[in-house]
Amino acid sequence: MTERSVEHASFSIERSYDASPARVFAAWADAGAKARWFRGPDEWVSSPHELEFRVGGREQTSGGPEGGPIHTYQAVYWDIVQDERIVYTYELLMDGTRISVSLTTVELEPDGGGTRLSLTEHGAFLDGHDSAARRAQGTGALLDALGEAVRGRG
Numbered sequence: 647m648t649e650r651s652v653e654h655a656s657f658s659i660e661r662s663y664d665a666s667p668a669r670v671f672a673a674w675a676d677a678g679a680k681a682r683w684f685r686g687p688d689e690w691v692s693s694p695h696e697l698e699f700r701v702g703g704r705e706q707t708s709g710g711p712e713g714g715p716i717h718t719y720q721a722v723y724w725d726i727v728q729d730e731r732i733v734y735t736y737e738l739l740m741d742g743t744r745i746s747v748s749l750t751t752v753e754l755e756p757d758g759g760g761t762r763l764s765l766t767e768h769g770a771f772l773d774g775h776d777s778a779a780r781r782a783q784g785t786g787a788l789l790d791a792l793g794e795a796v797r798g799r800g
Contacts, residue, residue, distance in 0.1 A: 661789045663765045665796035666776040667729045667754040670761045673796050674732055674752065675699045683795040684788060685709065686717065695788030703728055705734075715741045729755055738776070745775035765789065 663670055673679045681695040684707070692709030699705070701723055708718040712738050721736035732752040748769040755762045766783065771777055 649773070651773055653777060656766065656767070656773065657770045657778050657782040657785075658764065658766045658791060659782065661764075662757055662760060663763065663793050663796050664760045666759075667756055667761045669796050670754055670763060670792070671729045671732075673792055675726075679795065681707075683791040685791075699723065699726070705736075711796055736763075740775060743775065744772060746771045746781065748781075757796060763789065763792075 651660045660677065669717075673683065677695060677697040677699070680697055684695070685692060686709045690709045693707060693735055696704075696708040698706045703723045705721040705723070706719065708716055710716040719736060720737040720739070721734045723732070723734045725731065725733035730753070735747070735749050737747045746769050746787070748767050750767045751766065755764075767778075769778060769780065769781060771781070
């Protein structure tokens with residue numbers, strides 16, 4: 647029998663972008679724009695990215711290396727304030743096994759001519775499959791890709 651465990655942990659990440667809050671917000675809200683930066687490594691095989699960006703809306707994508715494992719992301723949006731705030735919950739599965747459930751808040755603030763993004767995640771990381779440290783590293787890489795996208799290079 648598998649030993650069960652839960653690691654409860656939170657992390658915060660900040661990034662500054664040379665783009666307006668409206669442009670950064672649009673990169674989260676538009677399905678085509680988000681699919682360009684919210685993805686795994688180039689060598690991964692991925693499913694189509696589905697995004698219904700509205701309060702109560704859902705998002706789903708999956709992918710992984712050829713032959714697996716397949717990582718599936720499924721989110722629900724709880725609060726959206728145009729150009730300012732996004733609050734959502736999501737679960738991450740690996741080959742159908744739930745490895746975490748998280749509550750995430752993204753805040754956007756004008757910063758000179760650009761934007762300061764603050765992301766805070768509170769997670770329940772299940773059965774040793776993932777950890778807050780690994781998730782923070784992966785989320786940081788996604789936020790770096792977002793920065794490239796809003797500068798027109800992603």
